[in-house]
Amino acid sequence: MQRTEGVNAIEVEGLTKRFGALAAVDNVSLTISNGEIFGLLGPNGAGKTTLISMLVTMKRPTAGHAKVNGYDVQKQADKVRESIGIVFQDSSLDEELTAYENLELHGAMYNMDRKEAEARIKEVIKMVELEDRLHHIVKTFSGGMRRRLEIARGLLHCPDVLFLDEPTIGLDPQTRQHIWSYIKKMQKERGITIVITTHYMDEADLLCDRVAIIDHGKIIALDKSSALKDSLGGDILSIETPCSDKLKEAFGKLAWVGEAKCHDGSLTLRVTKGEQRIPVLMEIARKKGIAVESVSLHKPTLDDVFLHYTGKTIREEEVSPNESLRARVASRRRSG
Ligand SMILES: Nc1ncnc2c1ncn2[C@@H]1O[C@H](COP(=O)(O)OP(=O)(O)OP(=O)(O)O)[C@@H](O)[C@H]1O
Ligand SMILES: [Mg+2]
Incomplete structure (x- = not known):
């Protein structure tokens, strides 16, 4: 994919998404440079997935504008989709297919040439260290393997921007570290821009060049992690x-x-x-x-920064996992 030179990877201006009375994303503005690893850090229900959903053209904004790779998310949705990769919060692999077949299907959806897709499959599967599982059925994969396969799939068509929604949620520390190292590698070797949502402070701290702390749909602080912490003094x-x-x-x-x-x-x-x-x-x-x-x-940690601005820690803001799950199931039902 040819990157549009000289433009920011992402430009967001006054972006808002309302669900009835709730402003899930509330007048958000931000700019993300090409090649940046940018973190959206916030508790359950903060609006991270909704913000990303608008950037990847899956949800229409109620108000505001956003450009991804120079393309308007509302007026040039196809161009946006061609130039991005997405790893969703909920797994979207076909369990009955092998890793290879999942990747092949993705290549076909992006109209990739067969030979080109084959070469890329080898490349991305190596990057996430799943070569020996390539022809195994996904149903037999562990959670960490599935996540790694999804990252490989997101990268298959060489996107300029990769969106990762909670890429390491529920994974063991070692697998999380592995995933962080792939992300760093993609940035270093391919200059890819990465937008990652997380509610893990260590992830935002260690991985991201800059972090936006988001709560109740609003960005409450945005800077390098070290600057956010130092600002407390x-x-x-x-x-x-x-x-x-x-x-x-x-x-x-x-x-x-x-x-x-x-x-x-x-x-x-x-x-x-x-x-x-x-x-x-x-x-x-x-x-x-x-x-x-x-x-x-x-x-000071990023949680202290969160406490400073909201009066609560991220942990206290979190709803119970069951409540979060219930909200997600309800949201899926609503969006059909
Ligand atoms: N389709 C929908 N209809 C109504 N409300 C929705 C819908 N999708 C999301 N919401 C609400 O918008 C708010 C933000 O949800 P969102 O999924 O963006 O949060 P999040 O920061 O990604 O949370 P998590 O960490 O749990 O993934 C929540 O209050 C959620 O219940
Ligand atoms: Mg989410």
Whole structure:
């Protein structure tokens, strides 16, 4: 696929998707450069899949505009589709077919020449280390193997932009690391642009050049992961206590406490020189007769960035897996 030179891989302006009263994606604007690995990080229901669905032309925006590889997602949907690869959140492989047949089918759908498709199948299957499984039926594959095959399939027609919706969800740490290394390799060797959604902070942190943190359909922060974390400044102190509100009142008054937030039975403080502050804080708690169960100190993480902007951690925002599943089943039913 010939990349349209000089344009950003993705340009989004005021993109909105409403489902009745719910703004699943709410006035999102962003630009992604060619060759970037860009992460959309957010809890269940944040709007990540809906945003991607509009970019890959599967859902029509309610308002706003988006261009992918210079093509308008509404006016030039065919051109957009030709120039992208997609790995969906829910597996879309044919279980009864072999890995080879799944890839062959994909090549045919993209009107690839038979010989060219054959050569590419060899190439992509090698990249995801599934050569010895090429002629096995997908039904016999593990979750990690299926994911790797789906990535291979997304790459078969040499897309300029690859969309990966939760590529490592539910996989073991080793398989996740493998998938990250393929993604890095695709970026390095092919200069491909990769848009990845995740609710794993480590994935966003280690893999992505830039991260947009998304919550309730809105981008609440967007930058390099390191810049997002540095922007908070200082250290994070997490204090487990049954009386977080009382402690917050006492500690929040101290000049060197930048921010104090109660959530999920603990108190989080942003402070300078964290190690030196712990004894002072414990002394104040002791004098007030407030029990402290544990204290931990760490440098800011992306979850602290999320907490800073939303007052909750990503984990707390997550609905239960069952609820998430139910919402997805309902959404599928609605979209037929
Ligand atoms: N077809 C639909 N009809 C109505 N509501 C929908 C539909 N699709 C999604 N939603 C709602 O839009 C919101 C965003 O959903 P979306 O699937 O984009 O979230 P997500 O960030 O991808 O979540 P997850 O991490 O669980 O995949 C949710 O509240 C969801 O229930
Ligand atoms: Mg999703």
